[in-house]
Amino acid sequence: MLKIKLQRIGAKKQPYYRVVVAEARSAPGSLPVEVLGHYAPLREPEQLELKKERAQHWLAHGAQPTDRALRLLRGLGLEGLQALPPLKAHKGKKKERAASPAPATPAPPSPEKP
DSSP, rough: EEEEEEEEEEBBOOOEEEEEEETTTSTTTOOEEEEEEETTSSSSSOEEOHHHHHHHHHHTTOEEEEEHHHHHHHHHHHTTTTSOOOOOOOOOOHHHHHHOOOOOOOOOOOOOOO
8 A cells, every 4th residue: 555655854853854655564764656745844934845746646546645744735735635534633641631630539538546
């Protein structure tokens, strides 16, 4: 199965990504089937260069975008993304703790001294 995903090529603390089409089970640093573009999230404004025609081609041929790639593709307004499932909601540990109140446990009874 083919995936449209981001492949990190940036230096430490300077993320820079390639938007690639690759096999879903391939290793993170392996050669992709095709490079669709580049994404630089730290540039002002964020820089995204993408071959839209090729992205449409791979989506039409069954390539599934990862969550992050899907967000980028939807931001460009590509057609054919409506049939894809909605994005997953990521739950962080801090949000879970803040959202659910701590269970109220009664204090242990104090022993009475005669």
